[in-house]
Amino acid sequence: GQADNSLVWGYDTQLESMNPYATNKGKAQLVMRNVLEHLLYRTADGQAKPALATSWTWVDATTIDFTLREGVTFHNGEAFDADDVVYTVAQIKNPDAKISAQGDYKFIESVEKTGQYSIRMKLSKPTPSAIDRLSQTLFILPNETYEAMDAAEFGRAPVGTGPYKVTGFEAGQMVEFERNEAYYDAEWGQPQFDKLTVLTLPDPQTRLAELTSGRVDFVWGLSPDDMMQLTMSPDIETVSGDSTTVTFLSLDPNARTGDNPTQDKNVRLAMIHAIDRAVVGQVMQGAASIALESSCHPKQFGCIQDVAGYEYNVEKAKEYMAASAYPDGFEMKIAAFTENARIAEAVTGYLRKIGIEATVDQRETTAWVKDYFAGEIPVGIVPWPSNGVYDVSSITPFFFEEGQGDYIGDAEINAWFAEAGSIIDEEERLRLYALGFGKMADEVLNIPMVTKVTNYAYRSGLDFTPAADGYPLIYMAGWK
Amino acid sequence: MGAYFVRKLIEAAAVCVAVSIIAFLLVQSTGDLAVAMGGLDASAEDTARLREVYGLDQSFVQQYLSWAGRVLHGDLGQSYFSQEDVLTLILERLPVTATLSVASLLLGLLISIPAGVYCAMKPDGWFDRSCLGLSVLGQAMPSYWVGLLLILLFGVTFRILPISGTQSAASYVMPSLTLAWFVFPVFLRLSRAGMIDVLSSDYIRTARAKGLSERTVLFKHALRNAILPVVSVATVQFGFLLGGSIVVESVFSLNGIGLLAWSAIQRSDYPVVQAVVLIVAIIFVLLNVVSDLLNAALDPRLTSEQ
Amino acid sequence: MTLSSTSSSRGKIPRLLPARLAGRTGFCIGLVLLTGFIFIAVFAPFIAPHDPYTQSLMARLKPPVWAGGTWEYPFGTDGYGRDYLSRLIYGTRISLIVGLGAAALATVIGTTLGVVAGVMGGYANRAVSFIIAIRLALPSLLLALAILQIAGSGVFVVVVVLAVTHWDRFAVVLRTASRQVASQDYVIRARAMGASEMRILRSEIFPNVLNHIVIIFTFEMAQCILAAAALSFLGLGIQAPEPSWGLMMSEGRAFLVINPWLITIAGLAIMLLVLAVNLVGDGLRDLIVPKGRS
Amino acid sequence: MNISSSTLDVRDLNVTIHTPLGPLAAVRDVSLNVNAGETLCIVGESGSGKSMTSLALMGLLPPAATPKATHLRFGDHDLTAGGRHAIEKLRGDRIAMIFQEPMTALNPAWSIGEQMVEGLMHHKPSLSRAQATARAIELLDACGIADPEPRLSQYPHQLSGGLRQRVMIAMALMTEPDLLIADEPTTALDRTISAQILALLKDLQKRLNLAIILVTHDFDVVRDVADRICVVYAGQVVESGTRAQVLGQPAHPYTRALLSCVPNSDADANTRLGFLPGVVPSLINSDDGCQFRARCSLAHDGCAQPVPVSTEADRQTIRCTLSMEDINNRYRDPVPPAAVKAEVSDDTQAMPALEVKGVVQTYEVRKGLFGTKGQVHALRGIDLGVRKGEVLGLVGESGSGKSTLARALLGVEAPASGEVLINGTPISKVDRKRRARLVQPVFQDPYSSLNPRRTVEETIRLSLDIHEIGTPDERRVDVKRMMDLCGLPARTAANFPAQMSGGQRQRVAIASALILRPEILICDEPTSALDVSVQAQILNLLKDLRAEFQLTFVMISHDLNVIRAMSDRVAVMYFGRIVEAGRGKDLFHAPKHPYTELLLGKLGQGEEPRKAVDFPNPLKPPQGCSFAGRCPRAQAKCAIDDPRLTKAGPQSAACHFPT
Numbered sequence A: 001g002q003a004d005n006s007l008v009w010g011y012d013t014q015l016e017s018m019n020p021y022a023t024n025k026g027k028a029q030l031v032m033r034n035v036l037e038h039l040l041y042r043t044a045d046g047q048a049k050p051a052l053a054t055s056w057t058w059v060d061a062t063t064i065d066f067t068l069r070e071g072v073t074f075h076n077g078e079a080f081d082a083d084d085v086v087y088t089v090a091q092i093k094n095p096d097a098k099i100s101a102q103g104d105y106k107f108i109e110s111v112e113k114t115g116q117y118s119i120r121m122k123l124s125k126p127t128p129s130a131i132d133r134l135s136q137t138l139f140i141l142p143n144e145t146y147e148a149m150d151a152a153e154f155g156r157a158p159v160g161t162g163p164y165k166v167t168g169f170e171a172g173q174m175v176e177f178e179r180n181e182a183y184y185d186a187e188w189g190q191p192q193f194d195k196l197t198v199l200t201l202p203d204p205q206t207r208l209a210e211l212t213s214g215r216v217d218f219v220w221g222l223s224p225d226d227m228m229q230l231t232m233s234p235d236i237e238t239v240s241g242d243s244t245t246v247t248f249l250s251l252d253p254n255a256r257t258g259d260n261p262t263q264d265k266n267v268r269l270a271m272i273h274a275i276d277r278a279v280v281g282q283v284m285q286g287a288a289s290i291a292l293e294s295s296c297h298p299k300q301f302g303c304i305q306d307v308a309g310y311e312y313n314v315e316k317a318k319e320y321m322a323a324s325a326y327p328d329g330f331e332m333k334i335a336a337f338t339e340n341a342r343i344a345e346a347v348t349g350y351l352r353k354i355g356i357e358a359t360v361d362q363r364e365t366t367a368w369v370k371d372y373f374a375g376e377i378p379v380g381i382v383p384w385p386s387n388g389v390y391d392v393s394s395i396t397p398f399f400f401e402e403g404q405g406d407y408i409g410d411a412e413i414n415a416w417f418a419e420a421g422s423i424i425d426e427e428e429r430l431r432l433y434a435l436g437f438g439k440m441a442d443e444v445l446n447i448p449m450v451t452k453v454t455n456y457a458y459r460s461g462l463d464f465t466p467a468a469d470g471y472p473l474i475y476m477a478g479w480k
Numbered sequence B: 001m002g003a004y005f006v007r008k009l010i011e012a013a014a015v016c017v018a019v020s021i022i023a024f025l026l027v028q029s030t031g032d033l034a035v036a037m038g039g040l041d042a043s044a045e046d047t048a049r050l051r052e053v054y055g056l057d058q059s060f061v062q063q064y065l066s067w068a069g070r071v072l073h074g075d076l077g078q079s080y081f082s083q084e085d086v087l088t089l090i091l092e093r094l095p096v097t098a099t100l101s102v103a104s105l106l107l108g109l110l111i112s113i114p115a116g117v118y119c120a121m122k123p124d125g126w127f128d129r130s131c132l133g134l135s136v137l138g139q140a141m142p143s144y145w146v147g148l149l150l151i152l153l154f155g156v157t158f159r160i161l162p163i164s165g166t167q168s169a170a171s172y173v174m175p176s177l178t179l180a181w182f183v184f185p186v187f188l189r190l191s192r193a194g195m196i197d198v199l200s201s202d203y204i205r206t207a208r209a210k211g212l213s214e215r216t217v218l219f220k221h222a223l224r225n226a227i228l229p230v231v232s233v234a235t236v237q238f239g240f241l242l243g244g245s246i247v248v249e250s251v252f253s254l255n256g257i258g259l260l261a262w263s264a265i266q267r268s269d270y271p272v273v274q275a276v277v278l279i280v281a282i283i284f285v286l287l288n289v290v291s292d293l294l295n296a297a298l299d300p301r302l303t304s305e306q
Numbered sequence C: 001m002t003l004s005s006t007s008s009s010r011g012k013i014p015r016l017l018p019a020r021l022a023g024r025t026g027f028c029i030g031l032v033l034l035t036g037f038i039f040i041a042v043f044a045p046f047i048a049p050h051d052p053y054t055q056s057l058m059a060r061l062k063p064p065v066w067a068g069g070t071w072e073y074p075f076g077t078d079g080y081g082r083d084y085l086s087r088l089i090y091g092t093r094i095s096l097i098v099g100l101g102a103a104a105l106a107t108v109i110g111t112t113l114g115v116v117a118g119v120m121g122g123y124a125n126r127a128v129s130f131i132i133a134i135r136l137a138l139p140s141l142l143l144a145l146a147i148l149q150i151a152g153s154g155v156f157v158v159v160v161v162l163a164v165t166h167w168d169r170f171a172v173v174l175r176t177a178s179r180q181v182a183s184q185d186y187v188i189r190a191r192a193m194g195a196s197e198m199r200i201l202r203s204e205i206f207p208n209v210l211n212h213i214v215i216i217f218t219f220e221m222a223q224c225i226l227a228a229a230a231l232s233f234l235g236l237g238i239q240a241p242e243p244s245w246g247l248m249m250s251e252g253r254a255f256l257v258i259n260p261w262l263i264t265i266a267g268l269a270i271m272l273l274v275l276a277v278n279l280v281g282d283g284l285r286d287l288i289v290p291k292g293r294s
Numbered sequence D: 001m002n003i004s005s006s007t008l009d010v011r012d013l014n015v016t017i018h019t020p021l022g023p024l025a026a027v028r029d030v031s032l033n034v035n036a037g038e039t040l041c042i043v044g045e046s047g048s049g050k051s052m053t054s055l056a057l058m059g060l061l062p063p064a065a066t067p068k069a070t071h072l073r074f075g076d077h078d079l080t081a082g083g084r085h086a087i088e089k090l091r092g093d094r095i096a097m098i099f100q101e102p103m104t105a106l107n108p109a110w111s112i113g114e115q116m117v118e119g120l121m122h123h124k125p126s127l128s129r130a131q132a133t134a135r136a137i138e139l140l141d142a143c144g145i146a147d148p149e150p151r152l153s154q155y156p157h158q159l160s161g162g163l164r165q166r167v168m169i170a171m172a173l174m175t176e177p178d179l180l181i182a183d184e185p186t187t188a189l190d191r192t193i194s195a196q197i198l199a200l201l202k203d204l205q206k207r208l209n210l211a212i213i214l215v216t217h218d219f220d221v222v223r224d225v226a227d228r229i230c231v232v233y234a235g236q237v238v239e240s241g242t243r244a245q246v247l248g249q250p251a252h253p254y255t256r257a258l259l260s261c262v263p264n265s266d267a268d269a270n271t272r273l274g275f276l277p278g279v280v281p282s283l284i285n286s287d288d289g290c291q292f293r294a295r296c297s298l299a300h301d302g303c304a305q306p307v308p309v310s311t312e313a314d315r316q317t318i319r320c321t322l323s324m325e326d327i328n329n330r331y332r333d334p335v336p337p338a339a340v341k342a343e344v345s346d347d348t349q350a351m352p353a354l355e356v357k358g359v360v361q362t363y364e365v366r367k368g369l370f371g372t373k374g375q376v377h378a379l380r381g382i383d384l385g386v387r388k389g390e391v392l393g394l395v396g397e398s399g400s401g402k403s404t405l406a407r408a409l410l411g412v413e414a415p416a417s418g419e420v421l422i423n424g425t426p427i428s429k430v431d432r433k434r435r436a437r438l439v440q441p442v443f444q445d446p447y448s449s450l451n452p453r454r455t456v457e458e459t460i461r462l463s464l465d466i467h468e469i470g471t472p473d474e475r476r477v478d479v480k481r482m483m484d485l486c487g488l489p490a491r492t493a494a495n496f497p498a499q500m501s502g503g504q505r506q507r508v509a510i511a512s513a514l515i516l517r518p519e520i521l522i523c524d525e526p527t528s529a530l531d532v533s534v535q536a537q538i539l540n541l542l543k544d545l546r547a548e549f550q551l552t553f554v555m556i557s558h559d560l561n562v563i564r565a566m567s568d569r570v571a572v573m574y575f576g577r578i579v580e581a582g583r584g585k586d587l588f589h590a591p592k593h594p595y596t597e598l599l600l601g602k603l604g605q606g607e608e609p610r611k612a613v614d615f616p617n618p619l620k621p622p623q624g625c626s627f628a629g630r631c632p633r634a635q636a637k638c639a640i641d642d643p644r645l646t647k648a649g650p651q652s653a654a655c656h657f658p659t
Ligand SMILES: Nc1ncnc2c1ncn2[C@@H]1O[C@H](COP(=O)(O)OP(=O)(O)OP(=O)(O)O)[C@@H](O)[C@H]1O
Pocket: D017, D019, D024, D026, D044, D045, D046, D047, D048, D049, D050, D051, D052, D053, D062, D064, D217, D283
């Protein structure tokens, strides 16, 4: 609390390990950013700023030169230099390493040391979003220390350059940090809290109750209902923040899972008319949620929302149903995970009104992911955080280009998006994205839903700014 | 006695082997794990590589044998999701579950045995009737509901007890109460029925005929025989509780074995699920052996070979 | 003459029933409650004021009538604006179907194993003992969760999963009971009369272990109802938007503070149904199992 | 009568039990007195209130029962006012009690020693444990337990029934009580053991000048030990007097009828037993009249009035509306014991109806899944023949394999080796249904031998259904005829077994066995669970049916008198073998095998059975003669060489040294 200049964060995700390469969950990695740093960081309003790299220059479309910060030491005293960056990249590129999400780093081809504090990074293809991405991924490991430990050991006692040091870790339960007194003179400022604790409380109600009871100072991931409830507590402030996360209802127009009703365009039209997306967003996410026309975040470059839009109109929906091959309706399972199941359940309510007997098929995240990429989910709620990247190329390759998550299977769209993702020319890119999203909307190849809102609540007196990408950097906060 | 013990242990070992095979089979049939591990953005090559790294491309029998071999050397493998040693994961969480189980079991026993004995002494009295009523009610209330009601009462309305976590001893109060409430009816009925049974037995009449005081009759002659069934059921219940009171742990966000197993199941973290099932089974089977031994200690009939 | 006397004295038993029922308040309460639940389940469409699936996000979280709500929604509405009372009523169906179905299937599995072990003895008995030991050593909720994770969701899967994890008591009790019955002299007599083994099983052994089956059935049915609700509560098994009581509690958890009725009422419903089944079971035990002769 | 010298004097003891159906007068107006050194036997049929009387004297009645007595004196203590509490002070100290069931009367959780000393230490706190233990050892020794000291640390389950009963007696005597109440102390024991226990009691009584109240239903026991006798019926003492009076010149019609039912040494296969119709009435809400009047051949209107107790000088006391003279004049045996004629050919060459050749039966027992295997040797080579129309009596102690042999004879259980021939054909080769029409069983336990879910009619009809004999109507007629023959009233046809008395159930079992008109009937202890009066009814029925159906019988019993009353030929079994076989007359008159002599209580002078030695362990049969361990005549040879059944006099015996 404010009295002892500490903060306890009621967190929603379990942390099994503090080794960032043992998990690919953005929310888990967010906690690790207190300890380990990237080359760059992103400000609350979305700009990439120097962190371990002080400056960078694009040499060509696939080459960037970075100058690294001098005089930085890891928590255990090891000095930071180009070797650490080279080592880190070598680690994650090593095919034998048990690293869960090597895909995240596919855009990096290699890194070479050009001086003790300078490196040259080669990209595997022109990647316009590379700088933005590097502010969200690539935790720099201490090469000597990491070499001497195994991955699990490092996961229990991580060593980094970050503003906070880990002083206690109970897997799945909590992490305790202490301020890094030797932190360098960073662009964003200095860490404020003496102690920082991240306490895992998976159940939202528990988080809420612990906040009101005073054991926890800061919570996130609340529903609009929770927020409403908290407005009554005088010593608690609530704030809604944006995110780069969008949700869409993935359909199977290309029969990837076999014959199914969503192959029928009339069915798709009926569905998109039947769902009042604005209300769903408001009720499930909050007033700040935006109903989407394209499945990407309006803040992202290349996200064309100006496409064929569909109003909420049950009568029309029923007409389309009547015209479809399923005038008497059919049964449908909507696969969803975690809190997205609530959106799915709301959707079932709408679909039932036009004769589609929809049920929710709730899975655990990884189970859902496994089945989705295996092509076994005809209808599912997809929430995509884009890892906070402000460019649609962080979403299209996964779902709308020829990839494991592509249920659209349209050659034209595929080609447009692929090209747009590998050129630098902004205008051409915009043109191509417009074509792609336009066709997706015309054909109703999926049903864009809403943007996600991140809701926070904390004890009054905290100086906190929500991040525009939905990944708040708590180390920047402090008591007023 | 020795032979009896050895025989029980061999039986227990056979059961454990069978359980391990079932656990392995079950987990294997959840499908291709490499895809799940790879995460959202893994490519086909990534998946193939993971499959190879983790030996998922081998046949079932091969995988089982190599796993079993490692288990015999005390290596339960690593979690696919945290790279953490599974044994460490389990041992870290065991204290939470164990504390909870012991607390709730003791609480349950301390209330139900005296109550059961008292009920048996005056069957159909008001105390007996209300205890029985309570136990019927107790059996009908879902434990998570009881937990939620407790939270509502002590956590939200009165705010006198922490509603989650394991920070202090107070954190265990509500979960233990919830579980004790759950085991209470079983023990109450058993000790009551056992006592009624014993009190009407011939040897109690013999003891009375010897002119012994009612207290001696009750505590020396009756109680010991009456709690025999309670002892065996209590150890079995203890096994169940240790096996993870998944529901209660999830209601109170207690980071115990139950929650570990539950999340591991959900994301098909093979090594963890296998290990938890195996360890829970071993604990259960061992507890059964302990229960047999306890029974044997209390009941000399069981051990001697005529 | 014999025929008429047979029927007349058979008629004595039902006539005796009211007398035997008197003084068994628990049993009577249970019977009334259970009949009520069955009635509600059968006639759900006629009783429920609304459709249990119809959402109205604009009319969500209405409080029940005694907490300031309206008679339009006597028990209020849930987080999706569905009528809570209607869902409760339809939920009776699911609970009863799951409870009855799972207990019935468990009866078949457990009774078969138990009777085979008890009557055949020897290797069969040892094999069944081993299976029972394994079943008991496997943590049942974990097992159920794992199976559901693999097999997916739905009422049928839940029924199967619960049956697979709830047959052991039948097997244990029926093994002992059928072994005991099989050693009774009337079984040997039937054998001496030239009855086939099948006939002995069917008409000598089975009728005499039936009372055990009935009693365990009620017990396990209650257990299955509770277990099914627990599975729903954990988010597995019966899936939204089906009006299952466990699921309703799980969903109501998000509104623990705003509208605690959402979990309280569903919990009460589970409690009452389980209570009813248990009371009926306890009563049946007293009625069926003769007091020890002496 | 010298009241002051009597140890216990009770007048007008009443025990009422409150049942849901009304008050049950279990004991009414019972007056007793017993003197030091004297044995009072309370004898009566089951349910007549014997146990309630003895429990009332101990203050151990169940909570639902209330005792009341106008006069209750124990030694110098007048307990009339104090009621229960006064008695409780003496209980276990001055008055001790032993119970019927030795298997359950000792606490399984405590060692013998602990259970023996605790009572004494409770009553005499000044005594040290060592002293108490010394006394326990002394008493165990006195009770005929060899090497008593190590026994003290044993648990009840490690002792056989006979040993446990000795321990019970020793335990009761720890405080040197003045009065010992023994409620059926030998009923659950084998005859040989029972005789030893009774001898022990008599011996101890003589040494300690004990007053003993012995409750029993067994007239053999009464004959052996009683000084004075009380005959109780339906809670009332109907007759009391000295042994000579009551047994020699019974006065009350009940006593007379009852005694005529008891098979004794005069009985043989060709005479019927006495007859006492009906059963003991329910004691709930009973009136004040004579309870026996419903079964009494001398009953008259006056019997409904309260009955006075009358004593004639120097004779026994009776409770009857008639004077002893009247009874003497008017009493007739209700049915004269008519002779039963059954033709048995004495032709040894004729083909036997049933023949047993070298039958061996073993059972495998195993503890747990991986437990050690063991083999119970239940039958160890049986050779036997039963001629057509003959009654073969099979007698032996519990566990000697009688029931196992019966199952082999029925063909429902295949022996491990050897074979059973019916009319010359191996029974295993006879088709299931055909076999059923040749042999049928009647079992011991009238509770377990009827399927509780079937009515009487269904039970009797079952074989007809299985064999699909006749139309449903014919079957019904046949069943009715069979019920008539077996003395079952037609109104019971729709009853379930639970609604029938033990005797009626046994009749049902007999009817259902006979409905197929089998040639051979195997009766496994058909009357051992029944009262004497009912036993007589059943035995008479069997005798009648034997003539009617030309039956061949195998009659199994542990009761020699029953065997004597029923059988033409007798085989004595011991530990899975036939040790002696021959014509009943010969065998009972001049037994050859020491075991038979032991059973008959005819061991020679100075031939005492060894002290409490057990039946051999069926898991590990001894090498030599299995009886050697208990045999007073055993010699070195007996321990090595197993004797075979050989001719010894008119019969044959398996003994190296036949009498
Ligand atoms: N606890 C009880 N409650 C109700 N009635 C009882 C109880 N115990 C005995 N009785 C009844 O009291 C009567 C006398 O029983 P008691 O046990 O004294 O007979 P008994 O002569 O000892 O018979 P047995 O030879 O079978 O031991 C019987 O009618 C019996 O049914």
